[in-house]
Amino acid sequence: MRKKSYIYDGYLSESSDSAELLVNDYDSKLSRDIYHYLISSSxxxxxxxxxxxxxxxxxxxxxxxxxxxxxxxxxxxxxxxxxxxxxxxxxxxxxxxxxxxxxxxxxxxxxxxxxxxxxxxxxxxxxxxxxxKPTANIIFSNKMILSKIDGKTQLSFRMGNMRANDIVQAKVVLSALIDEVSDNGSSFRKIYDLKLRRSNTPFFKLTWTLFHSLEENSPIFTSGEIRKDLRAIAVTVTGHDSTFSTTIFARHLYTKDMIEKNKFFKDIMYDLPDGRIKINYEDFNTLV
Structure with a gap:
C-alpha cells in the first residue's frame, strides 16, 4: 500500500492508500494546473x-x-x-x-x-x-554529521553557493519531522523548529557550515541519542540574489540514515599566493 501524506497546521500525518492524493477531485498534476506543470517541468x-x-x-x-x-x-x-x-x-x-x-x-x-x-x-x-524564473544554485552536503565540537554534541551540515554571487541576508530554517502518537492513539507527524547556532548571514557567497546543538533542549535528542521516531530534517534557505534583484530559495531533506557520527567535513577552502580564495568542490562531501 502506498502512503499518502497531508500537511495541516504544522503537522504532517499519514494514511495508507493505494490511490494517489486527490486535490479537488483531480488526480493529475497536469489537469490541476497546466501552467505550473509546464513551468516546473524540465x-x-x-x-x-x-x-x-x-x-x-x-x-x-x-x-x-x-x-x-x-x-x-x-x-x-x-x-x-x-x-x-x-x-x-x-x-x-x-x-x-x-x-x-x-x-x-x-x-x-x-x-x-x-x-x-x-x-x-x-x-x-x-x-x-x-x-x-528565479533559481538558486545552492548545493547541500549529502550527509549531516554528529560529533563533538567545542565540547558540545553538534549536528552540522554545509551548503555551497555554486554561482559565487552575493546572496544578501540569507536565512536558514531547520525543521525536524517526528512521528508522534496523540493521547487518543492517532499517529501524526509533527514539525519542530531546530535552533541553529547562526541562522542568517549578511552575505552568502562561498560555503556555509551550520550547527545545531543537541544539548540545549533539542527536540530530536534524548538520552544521548537521536530520537528513533525522527523521520527527516528539512532545510530551507531564502535570500536576496543581488544579481537578479529577486528573492530566491532552496531546500533539502535529510533522512535519519544520512547522519554520520564522529566525522568532520574536509576543509575545501584554500588561500592562494595572489590573495584569492580557492574552493575545491570536489571534496565538498568528503568526511574525515
Whole structure:
C-alpha cells in the first residue's frame, strides 16, 4: 500500500492508500494546473510537449484537408500535400504554391491560423516565464554529521553557493519531522523548529557550515541519542540574489540514515599566493 501524506497546521500525518492524493477531485498534476506543470517541468519535457502538440494539431487539420474534396488547389491529392499545407497555415507562412479552395477549406484555415497565433503567444509566454524564473544554485552536503565540537554534541551540515554571487541576508530554517502518537492513539507527524547556532548571514557567497546543538533542549535528542521516531530534517534557505534583484530559495531533506557520527567535513577552502580564495568542490562531501 502506498502512503499518502497531508500537511495541516504544522503537522504532517499519514494514511495508507493505494490511490494517489486527490486535490479537488483531480488526480493529475497536469489537469490541476497546466501552467505550473509546464513551468516546473524540465526543458526537455517542455520541448517534447511543444513538438508533440505541433505535429498532432497539424496531422488533425491535414486529415480534414485531405478528406474534403478539392480543398487545396494542387494537382496532387495525397496526404503529404495536405500535411505540408497544414504546417504552412499553422505557422502563417503562406508560400503561395498551396492555397485553400471552397468554403469548408477556408473555414478550416481560419480556425487553424487562429490556433497557430494563440499557440505561439502561449509558448512564448511559457518560455519567457521559465527563463526569468528565479533559481538558486545552492548545493547541500549529502550527509549531516554528529560529533563533538567545542565540547558540545553538534549536528552540522554545509551548503555551497555554486554561482559565487552575493546572496544578501540569507536565512536558514531547520525543521525536524517526528512521528508522534496523540493521547487518543492517532499517529501524526509533527514539525519542530531546530535552533541553529547562526541562522542568517549578511552575505552568502562561498560555503556555509551550520550547527545545531543537541544539548540545549533539542527536540530530536534524548538520552544521548537521536530520537528513533525522527523521520527527516528539512532545510530551507531564502535570500536576496543581488544579481537578479529577486528573492530566491532552496531546500533539502535529510533522512535519519544520512547522519554520520564522529566525522568532520574536509576543509575545501584554500588561500592562494595572489590573495584569492580557492574552493575545491570536489571534496565538498568528503568526511574525515
Amino acid at each position: 526543458w526537455f519535457k517542455i520541448f517534447l510537449c511543444v513538438i508533440t502538440l505541433y505535429f498532432l494539431i497539424n496531422l488533425v487539420f491535414a486529415f480534414f484537408y485531405w478528406i474534403i474534396p478539392n480543398s487545396i488547389n494542387h494537382e496532387s491529392k495525397n496526404f503529404y500535400d495536405a500535411f505540408f499545407f497544414s504546417i504552412q497555415t499553422f505557422s502563417t507562412i503562406g508560400y503561395g504554391s498551396l492555397s485553400p479552395t471552397g468554403i469548408p477549406a477556408n473555414i478550416l484555415v481560419t480556425f487553424q491560423s487562429a490556433i497557430g497565433i494563440i499557440s505561439v503567444a502561449l509558448i512564448t509566454g511559457i518560455v519567457f516565464s521559465k527563463f526569468s
